[in-house]
Amino acid sequence: MAEKVSNQSALAWFLQRISGILLAFFLITHLNVHHLFHNITAEGIINFHSVQENLTSSVWWKVYYMLFVPFVAFHAMNGIWQIMADFRLSPGATIFLKAIFWVVGLVLTAIGAMTLINLF
Amino acid sequence: MTSDSKLKDVVNDINLNKNIGNFTYWVHRLSGIGLAIYLIMHTYVLSSAISSPEAFSARMGQVQNPFFAVLEVLLVAGVFAHMLNGLRITLTDFFGWTRAHKALFWAAAVLFIILMVIAIILQWPKFSPGSYMAGGN
Numbered sequence: 001m002a003e004k005v006s007n008q009s010a011l012a013w014f015l016q017r018i019s020g021i022l023l024a025f026f027l028i029t030h031l032n033v034h035h036l037f038h039n040i041t042a043e044g045i046i047n048f049h050s051v052q053e054n055l056t057s058s059v060w061w062k063v064y065y066m067l068f069v070p071f072v073a074f075h076a077m078n079g080i081w082q083i084m085a086d087f088r089l090s091p092g093a094t095i096f097l098k099a100i101f102w103v104v105g106l107v108l109t110a111i112g113a114m115t116l117i118n119l120f
Numbered sequence: 121m122t123s124d125s126k127l128k129d130v131v132n133d134i135n136l137n138k139n140i141g142n143f144t145y146w147v148h149r150l151s152g153i154g155l156a157i158y159l160i161m162h163t164y165v166l167s168s169a170i171s172s173p174e175a176f177s178a179r180m181g182q183v184q185n186p187f188f189a190v191l192e193v194l195l196v197a198g199v200f201a202h203m204l205n206g207l208r209i210t211l212t213d214f215f216g217w218t219r220a221h222k223a224l225f226w227a228a229a230v231l232f233i234i235l236m237v238i239a240i241i242l243q244w245p246k247f248s249p250g251s252y253m254a255g256g257n
Contacts, residue, residue: 045184048169108163
């Protein structure tokens with residue numbers, strides 16, 4: 001008997017690659033601005049006001065981070081789910097873990113959005 | 121099949137397939153798990169902005185010192201390794217470049233080393249405790 005094939009797996013595979021390409025752009029920009037090119041001797045340590053100054057310097061930073069947060073949460077949770085799926089879990093474990101990853105992803109997105117709103 | 125035998129299968133698979141494809145498969149998964157854990161920790165640190173500006177600045181102060189600067193290099197290494205290998209997988213999948221996957225691996229490896237040298241040079245001032253005393257907002 002042929003094994004039932006779900007389109008969800010193909011969609012998860014495709015979205016993982018699309019979100020990954022977008023995250024390559026997001027992460028290089030984020031790492032450069034807030035990690036690598038931060039001049040510690042001239043600017044001192046990063047604090048609330050320096051981050052706020054940066055985020056409010058352009059509306060595009062708001063758009064950038066509001067897209068970055070859900071994409072990175074999705075990519076992380078979907079990625080771990082795909083590692084789990086390699087072990088061919090039982091249907092019960094599959095539903096349980098999918099629910100857990102969706103909840104964690106949505107909570108991360110919500111906390112990220114609330115953090116950004118306080119920094120904007 | 122028990123979880124114990126699944127683990128044995130994984131170890132056997134690694135031992136039997138010592139090649140670039142299997143190596144990058146595990147590097148991608150392990151770096152991915154590490155980055156997902158970091159994402160949760162990063163969100164926790166930054167979420168202090170929800171409490172107050174003072175709470176955010178205080179917590180950010182706790183994670184900016186030479187020790188965390190070295191950890192930051194490991195983070196950057198994980199990000200670049202995962203990113204370059206992910207792009208290699210995507211190119212292979214979308215354009216059917218399976219036969220070129222080894223060449224793509226070596227191209228990604230060279231790019232990884234170049235990016236890490238640049239990252240360490242940029243990060244260098246943060247390895248000194250004295251750097252944190254100057255400047256500031």
